[in-house]
Amino acid sequence: MTSTPTAPRTRKSPAERRDEIERAARELALEQGLAALTLRAVAARAGVVPGLVAHYVTGMDDLVAATFSAIVADELAEVHALVRREPAVARRIGALVDTVLHGGRDDVTLVWVQGWALGPANAALAAAVREQMDAWHTMIVELISDGVDAGAFVVDDAHAAAWHLLAMIDGLNAHSLVRWHDAPDRRDMTLRVVAALLGAETAAIASPITTEETA
Amino acid sequence: MTSTPTAPRTRKSPAERRDEIERAARELALEQGLAALTLRAVAARAGVVPGLVAHYVTGMDDLVAATFSAIVADELAEVHALVRREPAVARRIGALVDTVLHGGRDDVTLVWVQGWALGPANAALAAAVREQMDAWHTMIVELISDGVDAGAFVVDDAHAAAWHLLAMIDGLNAHSLVRWHDAPDRRDMTLRVVAALLGAETAAIASPITTEETA
DNA sequence: TCGGCTATTGATCGAATGATCAATATGCGG
């Protein structure tokens, strides 16, 4: 019955400790969802006493909201960078679709879905969700505008089209969270639909590399 | 400090009482979401002591799952009936889109989103979610197949197309839960995209009645 | 009319949550 060798209390700079706590919260949310962000769970993850977490945070609601923002903002930056690697402006939309379909981002998707679900009970989180949705929307509008400028897309209202595309992405992601990524030809179909949304040819928005065909 | 006039204990048939409890749960879930389905909250709503609810239920997880199923199955039946009122088979898809876009079903949408979000922590709920998604999928497959048979749609894989359409619907709904239904021309755009998905003319899948144009 | 079956109550348990605070000890500045 050796008591858990109490780690000697270490004193760190507030900034550093705050960082550790925020990182612990982020990891925990990615592994188990936003609902797992408990005062005690975060503390344990950070190797610290619950009271200390409370000391560094306005309230758990705020920590949840901040963690949501951090995770989702990271995702957006990552996707943004990935998409920009495609030199042909019009095909960046296709790259976006590919990333979303094969991204293996179920952890982030769970965070999104929980953000929507917990919003009504957490005003700060709700605001964060709207903010991040706006950020995604802004990126997609940019992608679409570039395509229009390049003469590849014909879009009346890029604003509205971007919302529609984002809704499609979110819906597909939410489904892949529940259903085992079944449909083998989601890519082709999605590309065709997106092309229609943007008034473009399917071949114009994506590289012709077809998904691996399972015989 | 008059004690709340304790209502005289009334004894009802198990079936009736069970009904009341299930109805209370359903109402509560529609008003405040699945997360509000507390032993005590449901009991209060049903005008009954918490212990009684526990007596009639295997566990709260099961009640949550059952309530989810009841609400969503009702929604499906309602939408199904609504869609069937459109005599032209091909245009039933358009009717579906209209219902989803103007349905005012945010309460049910919240239940859906919470179903996805709570699934990882509630196996029974997760199973119910998959079951109801399958039910929706089945209905949409039927709609698509009818259109194909009528020669209005050209679809390789109705199965996959149905999943895609459902994902789109869910995404649009989830968004309308968070964002104030802004886009005025969502209908036209959605119809165009769905037409592309089904290999049909936009005019073929929906009655030409355009949504009210806000000058 | 009345007894008994059982629906219903009220009280209570144990676990988990967010939050607060006095006491402690750590590491930096002088």
Next chain:
DNA sequence: CCGCATATTGATCATTCGATCAATAGCCGA
């Protein structure tokens, strides 16, 4: 090397949750 500002601890509170159970009382049948 030492003293002090404060980061950190440990203990504790008030809530809320799901769940259990003996005791009570309503209603149906005899």
